[in-house]
Amino acid sequence: MTVEEKNVDIAIIGSGSAGLYALGRVKASGKSFVLINGGEQGTTCARVGCMPSKVLIQIAEDYHRCGILGRYGVEGHKSLTLDGEEALGHVQDLRDNFVDRVISNSTAQMSDEVFLEGYARFIEPHLLEVNGKRVRADKIIIATGSRPVIPKPWQAFGDRILTTDTLFEQEQLPESLAVIGLGVIGLEIGQSMARLGVETTGFDQLETIGGLDDPAVAKAAIEIIGRDFPLHLGHPAEITEEGDKLRVTAGEHSVVVDKVLASLGRRPNLDNLQIENAGIDLGVHAIPAYNPNTMQIGDSHIFLAGDVNAERPLLHEAGDEGRIAGHNASSDQIQAFKRKTPLAINFVDPNICHVGKRWSELDYAQTAVGEVNMAPVGRALIMGKNKGVIRVYADKVSGKLLGAEMICAKGENLAHLLAWCIEQELTVGQLLQMPFYHPVIEEALQAALYDLYAKVETKNSGPITELKMID
Known part of the structure; x- marks a missing residue:
């Protein structure tokens, strides 16, 4: 008995963040495609990750803040109580709202011809099966995400x-x-x-x-x-x-x-794809060897994007990887893309952030380190959040900023500023010529940069505080 096959240029497996960003590039190319998704829709971020966790964090932060109002002379703050059921209900309501937005702007607008619901598995290198239906694709993008590990x-x-x-x-x-x-x-x-x-x-x-x-x-x-x-x-x-x-x-x-x-941690959703039928070796860590600048697995027709590769499991990285995979799957030639400066933010209070090169990646003999303790920072003291430390790293000779780690109030904002500066390959001296308002948390970063500037060899042509003359 002959099974009918649907033939397309590109099959995308997974309608999470990476899959949807890949879809955007594929659609723009005019190539024929199908999007396949097994399980829940709505992206990991919206459904079980970034967004519901931030709702819970906001509730907890506001409730905690109420508990310390006594220091400002607010009476009755100790009698405040929390309805746990109501709080979790709020988390779920907003979570559902985020998920609905994702679905309504993506798969809800797609026909059954291009959006196939079900789990895909490889039959042959170019042939997939989904709920008894078969799809033959010239290129395949795997963006199946990951799941929590439970021993x-x-x-x-x-x-x-x-x-x-x-x-x-x-x-x-x-x-x-x-x-x-x-x-x-x-x-x-x-x-x-x-x-x-x-x-x-x-x-x-x-x-x-x-x-x-x-x-x-x-x-x-x-x-x-x-x-x-x-x-x-x-x-x-x-x-x-x-x-x-x-x-x-x-x-x-x-x-x-x-x-x-x-x-x-999370485990990549690769184990049920039967990817070995595509001639792909899962490798030591059960993840195929791929190029993070092209998202291509070896020299094959298959691309890996998003949390499934376990490289940078963050939404903005999944978006970039989806775009790269979508571009290369739609093109006749494979193009390598420069990845953006690494940026990771932990939304605890105070924020924990990593930017650029990590401490373990540095050549300590060639690296200068600047530091500031948050205790005396005026704005942080006013906020009652003057705990933590900022550490910034630069190349000792050139003075170019390399990275930073920190735990401090409003770290999410400082981390972005530093990531943008590293991306622009700015030196510590150039950063210190930027305007700094008062009183703001950014003054803590300014202090760390001053400490760093004293330890690098490349200096500005004049004093840091000198204004540039108009020609």
Whole structure:
């Protein structure tokens, strides 16, 4: 029996952020295409990632802020109570709104001819099967995203183990929570839950948190975040059942909780694609070798974009990767693209940010480091958020800015400024000739840059504060 095949120029597997950005480039090329999606629609960011987590963070920050109003003479602040069901309902309402916006502006407008719902698998290098239908494509873009990691033994504990896929479906806040894995998600949710009144405890087998590897910033972060909830580092966590609760043990520390948030990273959704039928080797880490500047797997007709490659699991990076994959899948020749300056922001309070080169990537003999402690910064002191440190890195000879790590108030804004400056290959001296208002958090960055400027060899032709003459 002959199975009917649909023939297209390009098949895109996955309608998340990377897939939708790839689709934009493919549509513009005029090539024929199909978009295939299995499971929930609406992008990881809108459904279970960036957006619902930021709603929860905002609720927690506002509630926490109310609790310290007494220092300003506001009476009655201690009698404020939180309705957990109402708070989580608000998170879900906004989450649904974000998801609906994504769907209504993308797949909802597509016909059944070009949007196929179902899980795809490779039959041959150019042939896919989706719910019994077959699609033959000249080029294929894999943008299937990722899913939370849950160790197999933990799966026996059922719904007492939460992930970001299930956290935002909860109708009540737990009385107690253990967060295992203190990367971006673990820190954000852990601090938020603690500020909402949940008895929260954090665990990580690493000696650092938030992906920090600058020792000065990591030390400050552990001290600051540890004031909101206890952090137990350096030992792997084990879970055992204790009645209807769970006991989490790591080293000498043990706690009994109602729920556990497993925040152990994410696994690429590649294992059910049967990509070996396309002649692709998954490699040591179960991810095919690909070029991050072209998104092409080897010299094949297949491209990998977004969280599925586990390289830079961030929405703006997924967008760039989708655009690159879409462009190359639509073109006769493969074009390499320069990737943007790395930028990562953890929305804990205060923000933890990484920009450009990481501490572990630096050549310490050729790198100058500038630093400022947030304690005396006027604007931060006024806000009651003068905790943290900013560390900026530059090439010792040229003075070009290389990167930064920080934990500070409004770090999300400072990180963008620094990323833009690194992208423009500016020197420390050039940055210090920019205008700085008063009083603003940016003055803390200015102080760190002054410290850095004293340690680089390349100086401005005149004093930093000298105005440029008009010809």
